[in-house]
Amino acid sequence: MDTDSFEKYEQNPINQLWDDILFLPIVGMVDSARAQDIMDVMLEMAERTGARFAILDIRGVSVVDSAVANHIIKITKSTRLLGCTTILTGVTPAVAQSLVNLGIDLGDIATSAQVRDALKLAFNELGYVIHQQTSA
Amino acid sequence: MSEIPAYTTREIIKNVEGCAIFTVPNDVDQSLIDTLTAQICQYAATHALCGLIVDFSSLKAANSRLIQSLARLVQAIELLGIPVRLTGIPAGIASALALMDTDIDGIEIRSTIDRCLAELRPGSAGRPA
Numbered sequence: 001m002d003t004d005s006f007e008k009y010e011q012n013p014i015n016q017l018w019d020d021i022l023f024l025p026i027v028g029m030v031d032s033a034r035a036q037d038i039m040d041v042m043l044e045m046a047e048r049t050g051a052r053f054a055i056l057d058i059r060g061v062s063v064v065d066s067a068v069a070n071h072i073i074k075i076t077k078s079t080r081l082l083g084c085t086t087i088l089t090g091v092t093p094a095v096a097q098s099l100v101n102l103g104i105d106l107g108d109i110a111t112s113a114q115v116r117d118a119l120k121l122a123f124n125e126l127g128y129v130i131h132q133q134t135s136a
Numbered sequence: 137m138s139e140i141p142a143y144t145t146r147e148i149i150k151n152v153e154g155c156a157i158f159t160v161p162n163d164v165d166q167s168l169i170d171t172l173t174a175q176i177c178q179y180a181a182t183h184a185l186c187g188l189i190v191d192f193s194s195l196k197a198a199n200s201r202l203i204q205s206l207a208r209l210v211q212a213i214e215l216l217g218i219p220v221r222l223t224g225i226p227a228g229i230a231s232a233l234a235l236m237d238t239d240i241d242g243i244e245i246r247s248t249i250d251r252c253l254a255e256l257r258p259g260s261a262g263r264p265a
Contacts, residue, residue, distance in 0.1 A: 078234030078235075
């Protein structure tokens with residue numbers, strides 16, 4: 001991995017959370033360059049693993065305006081081209097309100113407030129069922 | 137005017153258990169895709185197919201126009217009543233297409249050929265037995 005790639009992955013630590021499920025928490029500002037880096041790491045990882053879902057957690061993004069929303073839409077479109085559906089999570093009430101007030105349509109992007117809900121959605125789509133083991 | 141490479145239907149389409157797999161050639165351009173669309177539609181109309189898989193893994197570059205042409209191929213095949221899945225789009229091309237705002241809504245894309253086959257084969261989930 002070259003220095004640029006290392007920095008990309010360091011700033012955007014994408015992980016394989018489960019079979020077929022990627023997870024990427026975003027913290028800080030998202031400008032065009034950062035959005036391109038996020039797209040690159042997500043596409044590289046989706047191509048390498050063949051994952052069917054990517055959970056993108058934007059709780060740590062300081063400002064979500066129309067520019068950031070457009071970057072997110074492009075990221076989800078690009079991963080979709082690899083057969084990987086992006087679930088947007090960490091949408092706070094303030095962000096939800098701000099997106100509505102700005103008239104931004106996220107289209108058919110699946111969203112949730114909590115990572116837990118996004119994971120449930122992915123598990124459901126993949127046909128995974130979680131059982132709690134009963135103690136003897 | 138560039139000469140269109142000759143591809144036979146046998147070269148570009150593989151039939152796996154009734155499912156046709158069309159591998160987009162790496163030298164595909166606008167003129168070639170029009171020719172291939174006609175060939176593939178003809179093939180689809182004359183074979184009992186459970187689905188068509190369009191595999192992009194050989195593709196080295198693509199622009200918005202080419203993808204729109206391929207989208208028209210998908211629509212034409214679906215009009216023949218055959219479900220279509222796309223697969224194998226390289227990450228670099230996906231990134232470029234997303235930045236160009238290429239419209240791919242309504243097209244079913246899967247990460248691998250195996251996943252496409254699993255959905256399209258008769259008896260699989262979502263398909264009639």
